[in-house]
Amino acid sequence: MEVKKAVITAAGLGTRFLPATKALSKEMLPLVDRPLIQYALEECADSGIEQVIIVTRPNQRGIKGHFDTSVELERILQEKGKTDELAKVRKASGLAEISYVFQEQQLGLGHAILMAKDAVAGEPFAVILPDDIIDGDVPAIKQMKAVYDRYEASVVAVEHISKDKVSSYGVVNPERIDGKVSKVRGLVEKPNPDEAPSDLCIVGRYIFTPEIFAMIEKTPRGAIGEIQITDAMHLLLERQSMYAYAFDGTRYDTGTPLGMLKASVELGLKHPEFGVDFRSYLTQLEL
Numbered sequence: 001m002e003v004k005k006a007v008i009t010a011a012g013l014g015t016r017f018l019p020a021t022k023a024l025s026k027e028m029l030p031l032v033d034r035p036l037i038q039y040a041l042e043e044c045a046d047s048g049i050e051q052v053i054i055v056t057r058p059n060q061r062g063i064k065g066h067f068d069t070s071v072e073l074e075r076i077l078q079e080k081g082k083t084d085e086l087a088k089v090r091k092a093s094g095l096a097e098i099s100y101v102f103q104e105q106q107l108g109l110g111h112a113i114l115m116a117k118d119a120v121a122g123e124p125f126a127v128i129l130p131d132d133i134i135d136g137d138v139p140a141i142k143q144m145k146a147v148y149d150r151y152e153a154s155v156v157a158v159e160h161i162s163k164d165k166v167s168s169y170g171v172v173n174p175e176r177i178d179g180k181v182s183k184v185r186g187l188v189e190k191p192n193p194d195e196a197p198s199d200l201c202i203v204g205r206y207i208f209t210p211e212i213f214a215m216i217e218k219t220p221r222g223a224i225g226e227i228q229i230t231d232a233m234h235l236l237l238e239r240q241s242m243y244a245y246a247f248d249g250t251r252y253d254t255g256t257p258l259g260m261l262k263a264s265v266e267l268g269l270k271h272p273e274f275g276v277d278f279r280s281y282l283t284q285l286e287l
């Protein structure tokens with residue numbers, strides 16, 4: 001069955017980015033020229049995803065407002081002859097068919113994904129964590145869909161991470177199939193560097209078979225009271241095969257101010273309109 005749906009989780013509290021995220025959700029923070037969540041929607045549209053389910057908090061209006069058609073704004077831009085701006089505004093509202101589900105309490109990523117169970121309706125689906133931006137020639141989800149099509153099993157995106165940083169990630173115990181694909185033998189959450197089974201760390205892209213929902217429902221709340229998706233993945237692994245895929249592309253963790261700054265500089269330098277000017281600005285800074 002083709003992967004046509006994606007769940008974008010955007011209900012977190014974004015505490016590492018306070019106070020910027022006190023009234024504005026992290027996913028609405030701008031990276032270069034558009035909010036983080038728009039990158040996720042563009043990745044979906046470029047990967048053949050037709051339906052997107054966004055998990056939000058109740059009263060978190062910004063995200064829906066960003067993707068809804070704004071008749072008034074479009075009329076004003078049209079009247080003023082601002083055609084480029086009009087095209088940008090229209091692009092945001094035409095990326096995919098979007099529905100919204102609420103996560104009332106922030107009980108972790110596993111719980112956030114569970115909120116989309118009814119909307120996913122028994123199909124395989126992608127999950128995007130919008131604060132992990134992946135820049136590359138082929139969208140990460142499109143690459144992962146090809147792996148799903150080959151094995152018809154869940155696929156998790158992984159990245160080679162240096163030993164001193166693996167303790168911040170879920171790490172895969174891999175059985176290598178080729179340079180990019182491994183069969184997952186096991187998962188270890190935040191291991192000590194010396195006990196990590198590999199350097200392949202899980203990042204914010206997944207494709208799951210619908211059986212993951214039953215596994216999340218069976219997963220108890222962990223040490224910090226959250227339902228972790230890696231715990232549900234352990235349960236899924238007992239029943240089904242799972243694959244790890246080392247995607248082509250560069251990932252930026254924009255969930256912290258420093259990560260956002262790095263992504264802003266690197267993607268700003270590539271921007272077709274002002275990348276050249278930005279480069280000359282940076283080179284004349286006396287660093």
Ligand code: UTP
Pocket residue numbers: 009010011012013014015016017026055103105106107108109111112129130131255
């Ligand atoms: P993070 O681990 O970045 O958590 O979640 P967070 O709460 O947003 O940020 P910090 O750690 O407090 O700074 C990864 C993704 O999962 C979503 C977040 O919105 C983010 O896109 N998430 C996390 C939820 O939707 N619900 C949750 O309960 C937790």
